[in-house]
Amino acid sequence: MTLSPTERSTIRRGAARARTDRADLHAILDAGLVCHLGVQIDGSPRVLPTAYGRDGDTLYAHGSTGARSLREAAEEPAVCVAVTLVDGIVYARSLFHHSVNYRSAVIHARARAVTDPDETWRALQVITDHLAPGSWEHARHPNRKELAATAVIAVDLGEASVKVRDGGAVDEPEDVEAATAWAGVLPLRWSWGEPEPAPDLPPGAEVPRHVRGRGVR
Amino acid sequence: MTLSPTERSTIRRGAARARTDRADLHAILDAGLVCHLGVQIDGSPRVLPTAYGRDGDTLYAHGSTGARSLREAAEEPAVCVAVTLVDGIVYARSLFHHSVNYRSAVIHARARAVTDPDETWRALQVITDHLAPGSWEHARHPNRKELAATAVIAVDLGEASVKVRDGGAVDEPEDVEAATAWAGVLPLRWSWGEPEPAPDLPPGAEVPRHVRGRGVR
Numbered sequence: 001m002t003l004s005p006t007e008r009s010t011i012r013r014g015a016a017r018a019r020t021d022r023a024d025l026h027a028i029l030d031a032g033l034v035c036h037l038g039v040q041i042d043g044s045p046r047v048l049p050t051a052y053g054r055d056g057d058t059l060y061a062h063g064s065t066g067a068r069s070l071r072e073a074a075e076e077p078a079v080c081v082a083v084t085l086v087d088g089i090v091y092a093r094s095l096f097h098h099s100v101n102y103r104s105a106v107i108h109a110r111a112r113a114v115t116d117p118d119e120t121w122r123a124l125q126v127i128t129d130h131l132a133p134g135s136w137e138h139a140r141h142p143n144r145k146e147l148a149a150t151a152v153i154a155v156d157l158g159e160a161s162v163k164v165r166d167g168g169a170v171d172e173p174e175d176v177e178a179a180t181a182w183a184g185v186l187p188l189r190w191s192w193g194e195p196e197p198a199p200d201l202p203p204g205a206e207v208p209r210h211v212r213g214r215g216v217r
Numbered sequence: 218m219t220l221s222p223t224e225r226s227t228i229r230r231g232a233a234r235a236r237t238d239r240a241d242l243h244a245i246l247d248a249g250l251v252c253h254l255g256v257q258i259d260g261s262p263r264v265l266p267t268a269y270g271r272d273g274d275t276l277y278a279h280g281s282t283g284a285r286s287l288r289e290a291a292e293e294p295a296v297c298v299a300v301t302l303v304d305g306i307v308y309a310r311s312l313f314h315h316s317v318n319y320r321s322a323v324i325h326a327r328a329r330a331v332t333d334p335d336e337t338w339r340a341l342q343v344i345t346d347h348l349a350p351g352s353w354e355h356a357r358h359p360n361r362k363e364l365a366a367t368a369v370i371a372v373d374l375g376e377a378s379v380k381v382r383d384g385g386a387v388d389e390p391e392d393v394e395a396a397t398a399w400a401g402v403l404p405l406r407w408s409w410g411e412p413e414p415a416p417d418l419p420p421g422a423e424v425p426r427h428v429r430g431r432g433v434r
Contacts, residue, residue, distance in 0.1 A: 033303050033405075034317065036253040038262035045255035045262050047299040049321055082264040086250050088410070089349055091428060095341065095356050096363040098349050100251065104266055124312065132306055132315050139312050139398045146313040168415050176417055181356045182425050183415035188250075193305070193404035198385050202396050211308060211403055 019162040022057075028105040028162060029054045029083055033131070037061060038080035039073040039111075048073075052081075053123070053130035057157040059107065060114070060123035065151045073111045073153055081107040081155055087166065088187040093175035099165060101185060107160045114152040123152045134210020191216055236379040239274075245322040245379060246271045246300055250348070254278060255297035256290040256328075265290075269298075270340070270347035274374040276324065277331070277340035282368045290328045290370055298324040298372055304383065305404040310392035316382060318402060324377045331369040340369045351427020408433055 019025075029035075029052075037048045048070070052061045059081060063070035073079050083105045090099040114120050128136045142150065169183040176183075192214055195207045236242075246252075246269075254265045265287070269278045276298060280287035290296050300322045307316040331337050345353045359367065386400040393400075409431055412424045 034301060034319070036255075036264050036266075036299055036301070038253075038255040038264035038297075040257060040262050044295040044325065045257050045297045047253050047255035047264060047297045047323060049253075049299055049301040049319070051317060078261040080255075080262045080264045082253055082266055084251060084253070084266040091349060091352060091356070093357055094359070094363070095345055095352060096359050096367075098345065098352060098356070100268060100348070102251070102266070106264060108261065128312055128315065131317070132308060135308060135312060135315060139308070139315070140310055140392055140395075142311070142313050146311070150313075168413070171415075175357055178357075179419045179422075182422060182428065183418060184424070184428070185413045186428055186431060187410035187413065188407060189410045190405060190407040193406045196385070196402040196404065198388075198400035200393055201400060205396075205399060207401070208399050211399065211401070214403060 032083035036082045053126035055126045059155040062152045079111045092169035093171045093181040104163045109155045111153045234380045249300035253299045270343035272343045276372040279369045296328045309386035310388045310398040321380045326372045328370045
């Protein structure tokens, strides 16, 4: 399935880096941890880093019902959601061709406030499964009061741009010839550190498998 | 020096996490790799991931002169720049208190197109020193044609919100008492991988010290 191209989602710069397969969009969203939600507030752009989760072609984000940005996102006609993964720094022979290897998804949509209790519950599971897989089955579920304090928005993934840069430096032939500078990629890796248990756990409490064995996407 | 509080930069949610020292803002910007630039285009919010650098209380970003987002950012009255560092996942006994440890800087500003040749040159050095420290001294500098193809914007750091969440889970006393779930922090680490030299380097070319010895901020 391909991404539906529109005027604003059509990539003009670096068109060779554009991906049009919906699977690429899903893979980037699933690999990210937080998204950047762009919304217009009082005539100014606002960018809000926030947790999210994906269910098919719907992205869910949540926040406090008291948080203005999320509330306004649901009232605003248009939002933009960006998920960016930096994979490495590309060192070229010239500064001009220095670059970044990355995977980028940018979604253009109208946010919808989720009010149906069943969809809210499903969205919270989706966000939990993304942020802390295994916790939905392990930790205490939200109670009525906690649910009332939680705002959820849904963003349709229909209109999105996906851009991926990978591989090495692309240098001018005369710079390769001159051979006065190094070129290559310095990959950026991320990994989970050693779990840090809360000091008030019962003595001998073991780190559960969904935390200790968490994989890196 | 403290951050100047304004209506939109005053943190309401999680005010305990707000930082008001300008040194915290600088530290987050210096530790990040890419920023998310929010701008209004054709009445819709647009979020653009991009490289940047900091010079005192000015943030510089650059792009192709053909890139619409950067061009419009310089023409738009208002932009928003977010730099977000995710430090770990906070597992709580309840899903409601699951959280993310992070450092977040959000800047509200008007972008200014940099046109002065001296400031452009300085901005390119600042961005290079941020993205690829050591490359300004090592790689070939931009020539006239490359400079003409490069657009630079400046963003004043005067109005900014800084928010930091660190430490462990904050659980309800009854959930701690029940002791049915694990709580703690799974730290997220990032590191540089093994440099991958370009295949067309001269035989025996060594990875320079500014690449091999690059530190993690």
